[in-house]
Amino acid sequence: MKLKKGRLLVLVGSLLLLMIQDIYGQQRPVMSTYHFNPIVINPAIAGRLNQLSLTAMNRNQWVNIDGAPSFQSFIAHNAFNANQIGGGLIFTSDKVGVHNDIGLFAAYAYKIRMSRGVISFGLQGGFNSRKSDFTQLNIRDAQDPFLSGTPKTFNPNFGTGVYWQDKKSYISLSVPFILSPRAFDIETDSPVEATEVRHYYLYAGTAFKLDEHERFLLNPSFLIRVPERGPIGWDLNANLIIEQKIYTGVSWRSGDSIILLLQLILNDNFRVGYGYDVITSALTRYSKGSHEIMLNYRIPIKNHKNSPECPTYI
Numbered sequence: 001m002k003l004k005k006g007r008l009l010v011l012v013g014s015l016l017l018l019m020i021q022d023i024y025g026q027q028r029p030v031m032s033t034y035h036f037n038p039i040v041i042n043p044a045i046a047g048r049l050n051q052l053s054l055t056a057m058n059r060n061q062w063v064n065i066d067g068a069p070s071f072q073s074f075i076a077h078n079a080f081n082a083n084q085i086g087g088g089l090i091f092t093s094d095k096v097g098v099h100n101d102i103g104l105f106a107a108y109a110y111k112i113r114m115s116r117g118v119i120s121f122g123l124q125g126g127f128n129s130r131k132s133d134f135t136q137l138n139i140r141d142a143q144d145p146f147l148s149g150t151p152k153t154f155n156p157n158f159g160t161g162v163y164w165q166d167k168k169s170y171i172s173l174s175v176p177f178i179l180s181p182r183a184f185d186i187e188t189d190s191p192v193e194a195t196e197v198r199h200y201y202l203y204a205g206t207a208f209k210l211d212e213h214e215r216f217l218l219n220p221s222f223l224i225r226v227p228e229r230g231p232i233g234w235d236l237n238a239n240l241i242i243e244q245k246i247y248t249g250v251s252w253r254s255g256d257s258i259i260l261l262l263q264l265i266l267n268d269n270f271r272v273g274y275g276y277d278v279i280t281s282a283l284t285r286y287s288k289g290s291h292e293i294m295l296n297y298r299i300p301i302k303n304h305k306n307s308p309e310c311p312t313y314i
Helices: 005-018
Strands: 053-059 070-080 084-096 099-113 118-132 152-165 169-174 199-206 215-226 233-242 245-254 257-265 270-281 290-300
Touching: 053 152, 084 118, 233 257
Parallel strands: none
Antiparallel strands: 053 070, 053 290, 070 084, 084 099, 099 118, 118 152, 152 169, 169 199, 199 215, 215 233, 233 245, 245 257, 257 270, 270 290
């Protein structure tokens, strides 16, 4: 069977991932339903659907563990100028233990039609505001400069990305946060340094029809997360799309979990997605897994004559 370049890249990337052996954790929040809402990792995806899209997501990680990560996001993005430009707003709340990080970013994407597919270039800019409430801790040394009070930080940041797509395949490369700010603003004589490291994301996928009428599609994809300091993390994904209404699939996340995914398209406007992480690491002794739910509302925009195409299965 003759494969096109986009699909070949997905398959080769998936095979390379199978050969990676060392597994480590990640500093940035790790999500499971990004398949259904990929603007969270690449601003170039803003407005790709030629629709107004509103998405709310909630993730409760490592249920039953006190202080476990909890992540929420609300994202709105839309297409403008005959779907030549995309714009959006991204609001996030990331809580881990006594730390709470609020983020607000604006995203912009510019699309160029190619002989095959569309390529878009994206930028995002905004800030993160972090507060740590160490008064919630029971500590032995009340004078410890690292574990006292309620320190706050305000960190402006920006990111970029590029995204290519046609009706069946997509490739995304992004650096959502380019700056590496200090995680805590505590002035001491200690040489301890706590900074956020830059992360790079490579995400790609395609679709194969399993029957003549495309009632069933197989959508394999992969995501590689590369921190500037530290080891690589990755996901291998496979989704079965039934009648363009039901999306069900499984993901294998490096050294951490196997993820069960489901998305239901209720009508032209509403979608609901769910992800359940089955822990495969030693944490399974303390938690049964992680839950993630997503609600999406879309308002179609009148098609334009020269409107860039987008994948029909996203």
